[in-house]
Amino acid sequence: MTTPQLALFALLIGVVLGGSVALVVVASYRARDRAVGQASTGLPDGVRDVLAGMDDPAVVVDASGTVVAASMPAAAYHFVERAVLPTEELALLARAARAGTASAPVTMRLDRGAEQRAVSARARAITSRLVLIVLRDITEQERVEQMRRDFVANTSHELKTPVGAVGLLAEAVDSAADDPGQVREFARRLEREADRLASLTSRIMSLSRLQTEEPTTLRDVAVDDLIAAQIDAHAAQADSAGVRVMRGGDRGAFVHGDLPVLGEALGNLLANAIAYSPSGSHVGVGVKIEGRVVEIAVADQGIGIDESDQERVFERFYRADQARSRRTGGTGLGLAIVKHAVQRHGGEVRLWSQPGRGSTFTVRLPLAPPPTHRAGRAARRSRRRTRRSPHGRNPPHDPSADRRG
Structure with a gap:
């Protein structure tokens, strides 16, 4: 083999060996990078920025269950960096x-x-060692779902009684067809059960409407007219029970609201006060304007409510006095309707009661200025606008005006 051929062969061998060595070096670097990446607990780029923009609690934890990074809402759940996951359930989920x-x-x-x-x-x-845990608060969702289940169960139970009674009375009427006196008695009882069923159905529908997001027709409502209308509407009930209804307090208050809804709420309070008051007593309806709030209080001298029941009287179908509610035809929905109606108008209901001394339900609603005041302010603003030119200055003097008339 000649010298040039030997040189070329040696060069070829050198190139092959050099390339092999380079490949081995590159492979070893890549293996090292993979090992470092697998063993590293450093956060990938952008993770902290994502956590900072999250509204839900979220944390990144390492293999030991230690928090490496957390979103701001996670602090409310005691998730802070370098802290360990607080529950075994979360640790199992991460593993x-x-x-x-x-x-x-x-x-x-x-x-x-x-x-x-x-x-x-x-x-x-998110890596072989790091895990992202995201939490979503479902407390309100569970509460609403439980309320829905309770509502369906309670409604079914409440409807079962009058429906069953109607069926039994219908059979009794049929079996007593030859006795006109019995037929009339059963017919009267049948009418009472039908009225009770109609009342229960109507209140269920009212409560369902209040709990929807349907828009409410709002207008200026005079509190004096609202109270007078409800006192008139419950005059027959008060006379039958021997209860006197008295009205006192401030006059001239207005609220911005839905008149039928507010009327039903106040009517429920009046009906309850009359139903639970002894004959010869009185029910008071008082109005007090306090700052930007108007308070409408309905007070009775009835049996009162135990302290243990006061937190629950606004629940649907809850009755503090089961026997009396049955006798008076109570549905257990009246105060629930009051609560939702008032809340829908941005207000609240307060209760004071002592057994044997009576109860006072106070409805607090945002006070609205009288319509005449708003009309007057609007007129004054309109006059100010007409006195100004489009550029916000007084109009130029018209010399011809000096020669008129």
Whole structure:
């Protein structure tokens, strides 16, 4: 082999060896980078920015269950950096995500401040060692769902009694067809049960309407007219019960609201006060203007409400005195309607009661200025606008005006 051929062969061998060495070096660097990446607990770029923009509580934890980063809302659940996950449920969820096990959201209870909240937790691995856990507060959702279930169950139970009574009385009327006196008695009882069923159905529908997001027709409502109308509407009930209804307090107050809804709420309070007052007593309806709030108080001298029942009297179908409610035809929905009606108008209902001394329900609503005042202000603004030119100055003097008349 000649010298040039030997040189070319040596060069070829050098190139092959150099390329092999370079490939080995590159492969070793890549393996090292992968090992470093797998062992690293550093956050990938952008994770903190994502956490900062989240409205839900979210944390990133490492293999030991220690919080590496957290969103601002997570602080309410005591998730702070370098803290350990507070529950074993969350630790198990993180380990399952790190192992690549897909899991559905897990519902659990976590402390938020001094209260426990129901949360739905979901975890997903973002590296081989880091796991992102996102929490969603479902406490209100669970409460609403429980209310829906209770409402359906209670409604079914309440409707079962009058419907069953109507069926039995219908059979009794049929069996007593030859006895006109019995037929008339059963017919009267049948009418009472039908009225009770109609009242219950009407109140259920009213409460359902109040709990929807349907827009409310608002207008200026004179509190004096509202009270007078409801006192007149319940005059027959008061006369039958031997109860005197008295009106006192401030005059001339206005609220901005839905007149039928406010009338039903006040009517329910009056009906309850009369029904639970002894004969010969009186029911007072008082109005007080306090700053930007108008208070309408309905006070009775009745049996009162035990302290243990006062927190629950506004619940649907709750009756503090079951026997008396049955006798008076109470549905257990009147105060629930009052509460939702007042809340819908931006107000609140307060209760004071002592057994044997009576009860006072106070409705607090935002005070509205009288319509004449608003009309006067609008007229004054209109006059000010007409006295100004389009440029905001007084109009130029018209010399011809000096020669008129």
